[in-house]
């Protein structure tokens with residue numbers, strides 16, 4: 001276990017932002033993680049656990065320890081008549097885990113194909129796409145308390161999942177390191193093709209016999225056509241959440257903006273695509289220096305090369321202000337700001 005000093009985090013965040021960690025180390029066992037946390041608590045108060053770096057914006061250097069999660073292992077831990085129970089270590093790459101499940105005919109994750117990042121980070125914001133969120137297949141997770149160095153099991157209820165939310169982003173923020181996650185996957189798949197362009201893509205692919213493999217490929221095709229690849233243009237996916245507003249407020253907005261798209265979430269709320277709000281404010285394709293708003297998907301802020309975290313953050317502030325002024329809606333950031 002090697003501790004590196006003054007270490008560049010640029011290759012370790014998908015925004016490609018330059019930031020320096022005072023100390024950097026990887027851990028591949030819980031014992032190593034405990035040692036590093038003890039070490040960090042002696043020399044400095046700061047420590048940050050990093051997964052794939054795909055939902056983080058560094059606006060400053062980290063004056064402390066950055067601990068990169070490399071816990072590995074995927075195991076079938078139980079099964080019953082209808083389900084497989086699969087436990088995956090936090091440092092496993094999410095998409096590789098999805099492909100592993102598809103290969104073994106463990107159904108339920110296919111709609112979540114190609115989301116960057118690690119398994120252990122998936123519960124942080126209850127990752128979601130194409131009509132599925134991990135809460136739909138989540139059983140429990142094990143997490144290490146950073147100070148007490150004790151492992152606690154969190155059930156689904158205890159994680160209090162919401163849209164891009166969990167206790168790990170709110171009341172337990174920065175307090176635990178997620179070590180592994182157990183998922184309940186179906187023996188007989190329940191296909192979910194109703195969201196967005198999945199069915200259209202399956203038709204285009206000429207799929208006659210639906211399978212989880214085909215759905216995964218359809219999702220991969222759609223995502224690759226819509227979202228910028230961080231290897232080519234730095235980004236962290238959607239920068240903001242899609243706002244949920246109450247129906248009365250929405251109706252008053254709709255009188256002013258009859259074309260405003262929306263999705264009903266419950267009897268008294270609707271969700272409005274933030275991409276539309278941002279586009280209406282004229283930001284789509286905007287670029288200043290190397291910080292910009294993606295040309296095809298205005299919800300994605302991008303680093304064309306050498307933007308600083310502050311430049312991206314200031315751009316997000318300006319977007320927030322203009323959406324607030326035009327629509328009286330306050331966007332919330334999805335990306336974790338450091």
Ligand code: FAD
Nearest residue numbers: 051052053054055116117118120121127128177178236237
């Ligand atoms: P990181 O960026 O490494 O970390 C995110 C936060 O979690 C940080 O605060 C970090 O300190 C903390 N953290 C990391 N690991 C742990 C751990 N083990 N224990 C405790 N805290 C930890 N998200 C979606 O929900 N749906 C999408 O469709 C989607 N599409 C995306 C597309 C692109 C092109 C990109 C770049 C991102 C997309 N995202 C999407 C966002 C991102 O992929 C997810 O949020 C992912 O779960 C982040 O994982 P990570 O390991 O990269 O997290």
Ligand code: EPU
Nearest residue numbers: 129130237238240241242261273275276279296297298299
């Ligand atoms: N839109 C525009 N202009 C555009 C693009 C989109 O107005 O240029 C509007 C359209 O009305 C479109 C709507 O936005 O119908 C929705 O767009 P899209 O289907 O691309 O999805 P999204 O709402 O922008 C969400 C998630 C994504 C997830 C996709 C698919 C959030 C914040 N984002 O994006 O998640 O992959 O749906 O399920 O909920 C992420 O969280 O990082 C992420 C990429």
